[in-house]
Amino acid sequence: MSPVLWGLHRAFSFPFTQLEEQALSHIVSIQTEVRDPVAIRSACDRLNLPPPYFGTVKLFSSSATGWAVELPEWRYPVVADINTGKLAYDNYNGRWGEQKLLDSFLQRYAVEKASIEARKRGHSVIEQPLKDGSIKLTVSVGGGL
Amino acid sequence: MSKTIEITVLPNGQTKVETKGFVGSACRQASQFMERALGQQTDEVFKAEFHQSASSQHRIQQGE
Numbered sequence: 001m002s003p004v005l006w007g008l009h010r011a012f013s014f015p016f017t018q019l020e021e022q023a024l025s026h027i028v029s030i031q032t033e034v035r036d037p038v039a040i041r042s043a044c045d046r047l048n049l050p051p052p053y054f055g056t057v058k059l060f061s062s063s064a065t066g067w068a069v070e071l072p073e074w075r076y077p078v079v080a081d082i083n084t085g086k087l088a089y090d091n092y093n094g095r096w097g098e099q100k101l102l103d104s105f106l107q108r109y110a111v112e113k114a115s116i117e118a119r120k121r122g123h124s125v126i127e128q129p130l131k132d133g134s135i136k137l138t139v140s141v142g143g144g145l
Numbered sequence: 146m147s148k149t150i151e152i153t154v155l156p157n158g159q160t161k162v163e164t165k166g167f168v169g170s171a172c173r174q175a176s177q178f179m180e181r182a183l184g185q186q187t188d189e190v191f192k193a194e195f196h197q198s199a200s201s202q203h204r205i206q207q208g209e
Contacts, residue, residue: 104156
């Protein structure tokens, strides 16, 4: 191989070879979407909320169809459309329901969903509350990958 | 090194998924099922510490 070609070969192939052989940490940030009725129910159970129900629910000036969750002191339910993953609600900028209660529901939903998915694959899960209010799940992945 | 997926769920419900102990592109594949289940990916980063892990492995092999 000519020196020029060898140089090009090194320049382009080395990083990819290195990537394939090295241990990597991979971090992904995710905007939570609410798509799983089982995890919705599980989140309601854990937060001692009434069981969710499917239907068309009236909000202040509109209505929404999906899985309705009743949060404490909220005037209208929060409705999860599991086809889009989006939530419909009207808390009138906090006057008809505290945002932090909705945030708590979303956090618990994500924890339940992640745990369900990990266990489906036979992985063990450890849940740990953190000082900043976050919840950390450690999923042990056995063999295979 | 054990293979783990760490999921941090923030108080507002947003999540961060991090793989540890995987080699090469397996780290990306390992957490794909979790990312898809949780929602929409907004950011993705490969952590630089993999250089240290590689060095450690290399030293162990030399000592054998």
